[in-house]
Amino acid sequence: MDGTVYKSTGSWYTVKSSEGVFYECRIKGKFRAQGIKSTNPVAVGDHVEFELETIGDETLGIIHGIGERKNYIVRKSVKLSKQTHIIASNLDQVFLLVTLNNPPTFTSFIDRFLVTAEAYEIPAVLLFNKMDIYGDEEKYEVNNLIDIYTKIGYSCIQIEAKESKNIDKVKKLMLGKTSMFAGHSGVGKSTLVNALEPGLKLKTAEISEQHMQGQHTTTFAEMYDLSFDARIIDTPGIKGFGIVDMEKHEIGNYFPEFFALKSECKFHNCLHLDEPKCAVKDALEKDEIAASRYRSYLQMLTGEEDSPYR
Incomplete structure (x- = not known):
């Protein structure tokens, strides 16, 4: 059967089948989705394959496959x-x-x-x-x-x-x-x-x-x-939000205003730190880029956790 995960408690998953029926499901054995080192191999929103098993008076689902994630x-x-x-x-x-x-x-x-x-x-x-x-x-x-x-x-x-x-x-x-x-x-x-x-x-x-x-x-x-x-x-309240699996040279690409200027930097691999003729640093000095955004970028680059500034 096919379905979508609507709730995850870490050990039990509420899955809505393609027919619109909700089932309580568990994972069959240990498996990793897409090779991601994750504490929860199955997440809310996942499309899964499962089979029904009847134990006594209860009908439970066993998840044995996860569909490819869009994101x-x-x-x-x-x-x-x-x-x-x-x-x-x-x-x-x-x-x-x-x-x-x-x-x-x-x-x-x-x-x-x-x-x-x-x-x-x-x-x-x-x-x-x-x-x-x-x-x-x-x-x-x-x-x-x-x-x-x-x-x-x-x-x-x-x-x-x-x-x-x-x-x-x-x-x-x-x-x-x-x-x-x-x-x-x-x-x-x-x-x-x-x-x-x-x-x-x-x-x-x-x-x-x-x-x-x-x-x-x-x-x-x-x-x-x-x-x-x-x-x-x-979702549960998130205290901090540590970014994962990003190389230093990639982080700037995910700041749209940095990425838009990247081609104007002298060096194609510019990290927007101390490099000469950096378009991002020039824009920062002209107040065309927010100082708070650049501070956040530096923090991510150095691997610091969230700090208390606005």
Whole structure:
């Protein structure tokens, strides 16, 4: 039988068959998908082959094959640094929810996420949430960020998930597609899904006053069929986003504004550091490239983890 993975708990997988029936499945033995060193060989969004087995009164599925992935979003495994964790696969687009505070989302995190999406050719949209709680200074800062990312070519939408403001714009982008929502815990992913589809009633939680961080309400990635011809993958909050499997000379290619200038650099293998006649460094000095983006690039180049700057 063929189906699509809708939920993964690490040992059990909820699979929707091509006939529309959901089955609880397990993996047959140990196998790796596409040779990826991953902590989870099967991810939400995967197309799988499975067989049904009846044990007592229960009918369970055994997954014995994974179809070729169109794409996937991957990050470093939290516990095993040399392995990766596939968050979701076969995506049409990703939405990254960004909040200035409660909790803060720094540009280093945004840029790492966007670079990963670029590397796997997945269109990304930035959703600036909780606009209703910001003062004038914070709104000014959001507009600056929107200006930076819009110029590069990313779609940016200001939303208020609790008040359902601009939810119709998000819904329009989702029609006929499989989308993933990502971001730190507490940025409002589950609240947004509930605003899009109130009948789901996903669990939400308040921000921890002590640490101004979100509480994990989504434990595992899970896909939902929505009533307006769309599918959404809700994911657990991501603390950090370590990029994986990228050579130093490749990283700049996933910054669209760097890639656009690459042919104007004197050296074809320019790393945009100290090389003479570097078009990227020239653009940076003229404020044609955002300083925050260049800082993020340097951080990725040196292998540093996320750092707390905006």
